[in-house]
Structure formats: C-alpha cells, structure tokens
Amino acid sequence: MNEDRVREDRVDGDWDRRFVAVRDAFAALLSDERPTENRKVGGTGDPAGSGRLEGAAETGASLAVWHRGRPVLDLVGGWRDTARSRPWTPDTLVNVYSVGKPVAALCLLLLVERGRIGLDDPVVRHWPGFRATGATVRHVLSHTAGLPVFPVPRPEQALGDWDLLAGDLADAEPVWAPGTVAAEHALTYGHLVGELVRRVDGRSIGRFLADEIAGPWRLDLHFGLAPADQARCADLGYGDPDWPVTILGTPGSLRARALGNPASCLDLAVLNGPLWRSAEVPAVNLHATAAGLARLYAGLLAGGELDGVRLFGAELVTELTRAQYVGDDLLLERPTQWTLGMQLEDDGSWGMGGIGGSVAWADPVRDYTFAYATRHLSGFDRVEWLVDVLHTCLDG
Known part of the structure; x- marks a missing residue:
C-alpha cells in the first residue's frame, strides 16, 4: 500500500493511489454526500427488498479492501458513539x-480439516441426545438443518446462558426434514455450530476462534469480549427509529419468530451493554474490525494460507465456497445459494451481509476481498455505492 494517508475530522487511514476514488466515496458517506438509490446485498438486511434510501448519513464505520493478495484500502471514519465524543480508530x-x-x-x-469431524457425520454422533437425528454437520453449516428458531421463548438474560439455549436446540423437533429446505438459521446457527465445536474440541467457540484462527492469522475478530475489548466497542445506533420493527418483518412470520427469540437482540440497551458483548451468540454477535474481516477473506481467497500460515487446505476451501443448496430460502423469502456458512452470488463472489449494513466477502473473479463494518444500523446503499466506485477503479 502506498504511503498516502488522510487525517481529517471524519476519516483516517491508508490507501493505494489507484483507489483514491473509494477513499473519497467513504469520506462522502460521512458528510452525507450519498447516492440516490439503494440495492439489496446479502443476508437478512432488507426483508422487503424495497430499495428505500435511509435518511441519515453514515455515523461511524471502517472499510478494508485487499486486491491481488495485498491490502489496498484500510479506512476508518466517524464516531463510536451518538454524542460524537469518541472518534472511530483502527482498533474500534x-x-x-x-x-x-x-x-x-x-x-x-477447521475441525473438519483436521479430521476430527466429518461433513456428513450425523450431528447426534458428536452431540448425544440431539433430537433431530437426520441432521448432519453439512446441514447445520448450510442452513438446512430445519432448526431456524429457538423453540422455547426466552428473555434477554438467556443470551448469556449457552447451555440453556444449546439444550433447547437439542430437544427441538426440526420444522422440516433436514436437508430438504433452507431457511437462514438467523440466531440458532451459532449455537448449533458452536456446540459441535465444544463437543468435539472442549473449548467454547469464542476461545477456539481466538486460539486457532484469529491468533495465527492476526485477526481482530471476537466472540465474547473481555472487559478491555468491550471498552473499544462502538455503540450501535438506529438509522431509522422504526428499524427494529422493519427488520422483524410481519408479526408471527418465520422471520419475526427467528429474530425475536431470545428477546432484545435488536434492542440498543442490550446490544450496547456488557451482557451482549461478553456473551457468545456466534450467529449474530461477532465483534470485528473491517481490516480483520478483509484479512480473513484474503486468506481464504489464497486457498487457506495467509502470511505463510496455512489453516485450511485448498480442497476444503473449494468445498466450503461451493453451493450446497440452491433455491428459495424460506426466511429470506428469496432465491439463495448457501455454501458451508456463506452466500454464493451469481457473479461468483462469496461471503455474508448482516442486518444493519455490515458485510464481508471475496470476489475471486476480480481477485479482491471487501469488508465494511458500521455502527449505523441501516440499509446496504452505502456498500453498493462503495462497490460501484471500487469496480470502476478495478475495471478502468
């Protein structure tokens, strides 16, 4: 990366000269100079696919891009809090x-890579008492296990009780026969995956991530934050006061039931507090920097090796990025291609978006990885604009 830097009221970072237009677009987001249309990206972010442009400007975010195996953009801007008293810094x-x-x-x-569990193993082989006996590890990873909703209504305090929520899933009857239907496991995914990690390895998924992936690849990514790391978190904020209602969709729908239990996963008072930040809710509470996410995808795009440290074999990377399910997703209510944990797009890119507008993916055709992490819970118009500018830089 060239040693071009910017230190302004809104933006700080590094960028390659070829991508100065992307830096300028990121700065414009923070000054409310934005485009006039919105297109939907990934996951559960825009249930209606409305294309509505949210009214407020970006308030705080980070953006990172790698191209051809090296970082070309690493930007942060805005504020970590509503009062605008704490600037967004590279370690936010x-x-x-x-x-x-x-x-x-x-x-x-990674446990599959090491031969400790198989993709087509029945879940019950590793998780005795698991009631959905037809579910395999592959079904769990590809959102086809038939368990998209925690079956027992739980209050917000249950977010910190791993054994309770994992036990609820072990006792649950699948909504559909495993492997027959896809429905994004919006909140249950992390407990299904994480309990398998714990049963096979003995460590929690947060500890496993820190020891086996984030540490070796030097990634600032975390499930379950210690107090020191909680102190560097940005506070989430609604782009629109109606955001939590809009995101839930139609009352009583699969989407509303999946996102609404346990309670308060969209409540700022919970999201910005120690219960949420210290808990491991791996489906939805990864705390990250864009730089860490872009770096992770760079390692995958390189075939599972980063800076001389190989975690995954190229064969497994090929399998994990291959479509495992193609068809309608009943929670997202649109056609989707699920890989082993990601969404595969028609242009060949693979990754995941989150409600609120954060995203991370790899594009093997143009040979780049992209990550955007934001505190401003809104649509994906910001990402779409940045990607349009990025593609102009790459294709021009």
Missing part, C-alpha cells in the same frame, strides 16, 4: 451481526 470493534456466521462456520470447518 463493532457488532456486525450475520457477518459472523462464516467465522463461526470456519471454526467447525
């Missing part, structure tokens, strides 16, 4: 919702 963490699902999947896939 933020909750990125479903962007964490592939990270959770990689923990289990």
Whole structure:
C-alpha cells in the first residue's frame, strides 16, 4: 500500500493511489454526500427488498479492501458513539451481526480439516441426545438443518446462558426434514455450530476462534469480549427509529419468530451493554474490525494460507465456497445459494451481509476481498455505492 494517508475530522487511514476514488466515496458517506438509490446485498438486511434510501448519513464505520493478495484500502471514519465524543480508530470493534456466521462456520470447518469431524457425520454422533437425528454437520453449516428458531421463548438474560439455549436446540423437533429446505438459521446457527465445536474440541467457540484462527492469522475478530475489548466497542445506533420493527418483518412470520427469540437482540440497551458483548451468540454477535474481516477473506481467497500460515487446505476451501443448496430460502423469502456458512452470488463472489449494513466477502473473479463494518444500523446503499466506485477503479 502506498504511503498516502488522510487525517481529517471524519476519516483516517491508508490507501493505494489507484483507489483514491473509494477513499473519497467513504469520506462522502460521512458528510452525507450519498447516492440516490439503494440495492439489496446479502443476508437478512432488507426483508422487503424495497430499495428505500435511509435518511441519515453514515455515523461511524471502517472499510478494508485487499486486491491481488495485498491490502489496498484500510479506512476508518466517524464516531463510536451518538454524542460524537469518541472518534472511530483502527482498533474500534463493532457488532456486525450475520457477518459472523462464516467465522463461526470456519471454526467447525477447521475441525473438519483436521479430521476430527466429518461433513456428513450425523450431528447426534458428536452431540448425544440431539433430537433431530437426520441432521448432519453439512446441514447445520448450510442452513438446512430445519432448526431456524429457538423453540422455547426466552428473555434477554438467556443470551448469556449457552447451555440453556444449546439444550433447547437439542430437544427441538426440526420444522422440516433436514436437508430438504433452507431457511437462514438467523440466531440458532451459532449455537448449533458452536456446540459441535465444544463437543468435539472442549473449548467454547469464542476461545477456539481466538486460539486457532484469529491468533495465527492476526485477526481482530471476537466472540465474547473481555472487559478491555468491550471498552473499544462502538455503540450501535438506529438509522431509522422504526428499524427494529422493519427488520422483524410481519408479526408471527418465520422471520419475526427467528429474530425475536431470545428477546432484545435488536434492542440498543442490550446490544450496547456488557451482557451482549461478553456473551457468545456466534450467529449474530461477532465483534470485528473491517481490516480483520478483509484479512480473513484474503486468506481464504489464497486457498487457506495467509502470511505463510496455512489453516485450511485448498480442497476444503473449494468445498466450503461451493453451493450446497440452491433455491428459495424460506426466511429470506428469496432465491439463495448457501455454501458451508456463506452466500454464493451469481457473479461468483462469496461471503455474508448482516442486518444493519455490515458485510464481508471475496470476489475471486476480480481477485479482491471487501469488508465494511458500521455502527449505523441501516440499509446496504452505502456498500453498493462503495462497490460501484471500487469496480470502476478495478475495471478502468
């Protein structure tokens, strides 16, 4: 990366001269100079696919891009809090919702790589008492296990009780026969994957991530934060006061039931507090930097090796990024291609978006990885604009 830097009121970072237009676009987001249309990206972010442009400007975010195996953009801007008293810095963490699902999947896939569990093993082989006896590890990873909803209504305090929620899933009857239907396991995914990691390895998924992936690859990615790391978190904020209602969709729908239990996963008072930040809810509470996410995907795009440290074999990376299910997703209510933890797009890119607008993916055709992490819970218009500018730089 060239030693071009910017230190302004809104933006700090490094960028390659070829991508100065992307830096300028990121700065413009923080000054409310934004485009006039919105297109949907990934996950559960825009249930209606409305294309509505949210009204408020970006308030705080980080952006990172690698191209051809090296970092070309590493930007931060805005503020960590509503009062605008704490600037966003390179070590600022933020909750990125479903962007964490592939990270959770990689923990289990590393055990697959090491031969300690098989993709087509029945879950019950490793999790005795698991009631959905037809479910395999592959079904769990590809959102086809038939367990998209925690079956017992639980209050917010249950977010910190791993054994309770994992036990609820072990006792649950699948909504559909495993392997027959896809429905994003919006909140249950992390406990299904994480309990398999714990049963096979003995460590929690947060500890496993820190020891086996984040540490070796030098990634600032976390499930379950210690107090010192909680102190560097950005506070989430709504882009629209109606955001939590809009995201839930139609009352009583599969989406509303999946995102609404346990309670308060969309409540700022919980999201910005120690219960949420210290808990491991791997489907939705990864705390990350964009730099860490882009670096993770760079290692995968390189075939499972980063800076001379190989975690995954190229064969497994090929399998984990291959479509495992193609068809309608009943929670997202649209056609989807699920890999082993990610969404595969028609252009060949693979990754995941989260409600609120954070995203991370790899594009093997253009040979880049992209990550955007934001505190401003809104749509994906910001990402779409940045990617349009990035593609202009790459294709021009």
